[in-house]
Amino acid sequence: MNTTPRATAVALGIRLEVVTVVWMTVEAGVAIVAGLMARSVLLAAFGVDSVIELLSGVVLLWRLSAESRGAGMERVQRLEVSTARISAVLLVLLCVFVVVTSLVGLVAGFKPADSVLGLAVAGVAVVAMPLLAIAKSRANRAIGSASLRADIAETITCAYMAGVTLVGVGLSMAVDLWWLQYICALALLIWLVPETREAIEAARGEDREEAFVSSSEPVRILHVVTAFPRYSGDTIVPWLVELLKRLRTAGYEVEVLTSAYRGGGGQSHDGIPVHRFRYFFARWEDLTHDEAAADRMGRSVLYRVLPLFYVAGGLWASRRMARSGRFDIIHVHWPVPHVLFGWLARRASHKKARLVTSWYGAELRLVQSSMPWLRGFVRWALRTSDAVVAISSYTAREIGRFGQVPVRVIPYSLGFAAAQATGHIRDESFRILFVGRLVERKGLKHLIEAVRRLPPELKARLTVIGEGPEREALAAQIRSSGLDSSVDIRGRVPESALRDAYAESDVLVLPSIVDARGDTEGLGVVLLEAMSYGVPVVASAIGGITDIVENEESGLLVPPADADQLANALKRLALDPALAARLGAAGEQRVRTAFGWPEILQKWEECYGALLNGRADIAPLEAGASMGRGATP
Template sequence: MTEQSGVQKVLVIGSVYPRFHEDAEVPWLRTSIAHLKKAGLDIQVLAPAYKGLKSHEIDGVKVNRFRYAPAKWEFLTHEEGAPSKMANKPWLQLLAIPYIISGFFKCIKICRKFKPDIIHAHWPFPHAYIALGAAKLFKIPLVLNFHGAELLLIRKKKWVKPLLKFAISQAQAVFANSSFTAGKIKALRNVDVEWSPYGTTLEFGNRNSEFGMEPHPINNKFKILFVGRHIERKGIRYLIEAAKYLPRESFEIRIVGVGDLTEQLKEQAANVIARNASDEAIQGGSAALPADIIFTGKLSPEALANEYKTANVFTLPAIVDSKGDTEGLGVVLIEAMELGLPIVASNVGGIPDVVIDGETGILVPEKDPEALASAYKRLAAEPELVKHLLVGSQKRIHECFTWDGIIQRQIEVYNKVLK
C-alpha cells in the first residue's frame, strides 16, 4: 500500500483502452493499471469512445469515455493506430479537433469530481492538451508518457514539434518506454526523462518452470518463431529472405499473426521457395532447398502457448520503416525471454534495452537476411551459448522488467512531483 502522505489517486489518459473484458487492446496499459491498483492507488481512466461506447468498468477500474463525433464516426482510435487510419483516410484528421475539445472538457469534469493527485497522460500528442486545462485549473501535477509514435509525427508534420516542446515544458515528470524514445525527447527539450518500460502480459506460465535454463528440445528441426503484426517495421520480409540461407532439413520458420502485409509476405515466401527449386533443377539437384516458412494466422492463447513451447528461438527482425517508425521497446521480446527462448533481433529502436548482444540475446544489423541466418545457425550449433543467454535474459528481466519494480519506480516519481 502507498503511504497516506503520498499519491492516492491517479487519472490515466490514453487514446485506447479495452472496451470489454475480453478486449486485447493495449494489454500492457491494462496490466500496469492493475498493478497500480494492487499497490493501493485509486485509478480512473479517461479514453475516447468507440462507436458510441459509454463509460464503463474494466477490472474494477472506471473507464470514462468521451464522445467526439456521431457514433458511426467514432473509430479514430482502437484496432489500428490513429496515424495509420489518418494516412489511409485523410478526412479523419478533421475529427482531431472535436477529439481534443471534448476530451479537454471531460477531463475537467472528471478532475472536479475525482480530485486526482496526478494526471498521467500517455501519448502526449494530443493527450497533453486534453490534460492541461484540468492540470492548470486544479493545480494537479502532469506526468507525460511517451511511446515513440507521437515523436515520429514530427517528421511528417513540422507543426507538431513546437506543440510537443511546449507540452514537455508544462509537465512535472516525463516517462519514456525506451532509451531510444528518451533520446528523441531530449532532442526536443533537455529535461530529465524516467525510463518506464513494460513488463509481460502473458496469460500462460513461465516456460522456465518446465525446462529450467536448458535449451528447448530440437525435434527434427530448429524452429524459428516470429509473433506480431504483419507490418513493415517488423521486418518480416528479411526473415523470409533469411530462409534461403537455412537448409530445409534442419530449420523451419513459423510466422504468427496477421496484418496488412500478410498476403504480400505469403507471395514473397512462395517466390523464395520457387526460385530455389528452379536453381536446384538447373544445378542438377545440388542446390539446398530453403527452410520451410509456415504462416499460422492469428492463434488462440492455447495455440500460441504451444508455439512458444515448441520453438527454439524467438526473432524480431525489426527495421526503421519508410515512415521512420521502428520498435519503441519490443515487449514481445520480454515475453519470449520469460518463456525460456533465446532471442535474435535487429539492433534498432528500443530493442537494445531488452536484448544486450551476447548477454541476453543476439543483435544483428537491420535488413540483413544473411546475418539473421548466421545467428540462427549459431544458436542451433551452440547449446552452451543458448544456456548462457537464457541465464542472462532472466537476470535482465528481474532487474528491469518485473511489474513490481516498474510500478514501484513509477510511484516514486509520482511522490517526488507531489513534494
C-alpha cells in the same frame, strides 16, 4: 493601493475578462446575424453558444471585480445560480434547434448560402481564443480560482467550436459541399450535450465543490490513453493493464480516460473504471483501437478530419473528469495529442494535480518525419509536464532533440504473469517465432528472406502471430519464395495460444527496421515475453531494443534489414544448443532483475511520490547515455 502579486493578477484577470466579454458580444452578434442571413444552422448554433459563453464571462467578471473591491460574494453567487438556470434553458433549446433544423435541412436538401462574414468571425476566434486562454492561465497561477480555471476551459472549447464552424463553412464554400454544414452542426452536439448536462447540474446546485480530501486518502491517478481493452480477452496494451492492476494492489486508485470505439467499448476492465469519450457518429468512431491512428489517417479524407473531433471530444471529457474526480495525478500516455487533455484536466481540477507524460517514441518520430510543424507543440508538452518519462534510453535521447528537460527512463514489462512450465514435447524442426503487428517497421520481410536462406537440413519453421496491413504482401512473398510449408501466419491469437507459441519455440526474432516514416521499435515487449520463457532472442540493433538485449550475453543483435546476418544468427543457435541454452537462461535472468514488475512498480512509485512531495525531478539524461551492461533501466 493594493500591489500584492494576487491583487495584480486579479487586476489582469479583470482586464482579460473584459476582453472576453467584448469579444463574445461581437462574436455572438456577428455569428447569429451571419447565420440568419445565410440560413446556416452551423453559424447560428455557434452564435447562440457564444451568448452562453458571454453570460459565463459576465459572472466571472463580476466575481473578480467584487474581490478587487473587497466586497462579499453572496450577491455574485446568487447571480451565478440565475445565470446557470438561464444557460441550461438556452442550451437545451439550442440542442433541440440543432437536431431538428439539421435533420430537416439534410432531408429537404436545403442549401445554406455562402457567408464570408461568418467565415471571418470563426477564423478570428480560432486564433484569438487560444492566446486569450494562455493569458488567463498565467493570471490564474497567482489567483488559484476554480471559476477562472473553468472559464479557461470554456475559452479553449470556444476555439474548437470555432474550428469546426470554420471547417464546415469553409469547405461548404470552397467545394460546394453544402450538406457538410449540417453534419458539422450535428457534430457540435459532442460539445453541446455535455455542456448542457453540466449547466443543468449547476442550476440544480449539484456542481458544488467537494469537501477537502484528507492526505491519508489513497492517491488518485487518471491515466489518459489512446485505446484500452474493449472486452475481456482484448489484447490491447496488456502491459499497461498489468501496471494499473499492480498500482491498485499497491493502494492507488486508478481510472482510465480513453476514446470510445463505435459508440461503446466497455466501462470497466479487470475492475479498473474506464471512461470513454465520444467524438463522432458511432459508425465512423474507429480512429483508434483497430490500428495506429497515424495509419488510419492515411485511409481517407474522413480519417484525416476525425482528429479534430477526437481532440475536441477528449478535451470535453478530460475537463469533466477533472472537475468531478479530484485526481492527484494526471498520467498521459502518447502525449501527441493527449497532453492537451492532461493540461486541461490539470487546469480544471479542484486539486493541484500533477501532470506526467509517458513518451513511447513513435509520436516523436512521427513529428520528426511527417509533422515538423508540431515540433513547437512537443517542446511545449515537455515544458508543461511536471514529470517526463521515456520507455527506453533511446526514446529519452529522442526527447533531447526537442528540448533539455529532466527525463526518467521507466520501461514497461510483461503483459501477463510470469511464464510457467508447460511440458510441450519438441520435434526435430527448428521453430522460429515472430510476434507483432504486420507493419513495415517490424521488418518481417527480412526474416522471411532469412528463413529462405537457411539450409534445408535445419528444418526451419517460422510461425507469425499478428495482424496488420502488410499481411497480403507478406503472404505473396512467402508464396513466391516457395515457403508455404515453412511459414505459417496465424493472425491474432488468444493469450493461451500465445503462451503455447512461446513455450514451443526455439527462438524469437524481432527484425525491426526504420520505416519510410522514420519510425522504429521503441522498446520491444515481445522480447521480454519470450525471454521470460527462457527462449533465446535475435533482434535488430536498433531503437530501444538495445536496452533489452545485450549482444552475445542475453541474446543476439544483428544489423537491421540484413537477411544474411539474420540467417547466420539463426543458424548459430540451431547448430549450437549450448549457446541457445546460455542465452535463454541469461535472458530470463535479465527480465527478472531489470524488467521485473517489482522494479518497474518501484520506479513509478518513486516518480509519483516525488511529484506529490514537491521534490525536483532527476537531471536530464545525457545525449549519449545508455543503460549499459547489466544496468537497470
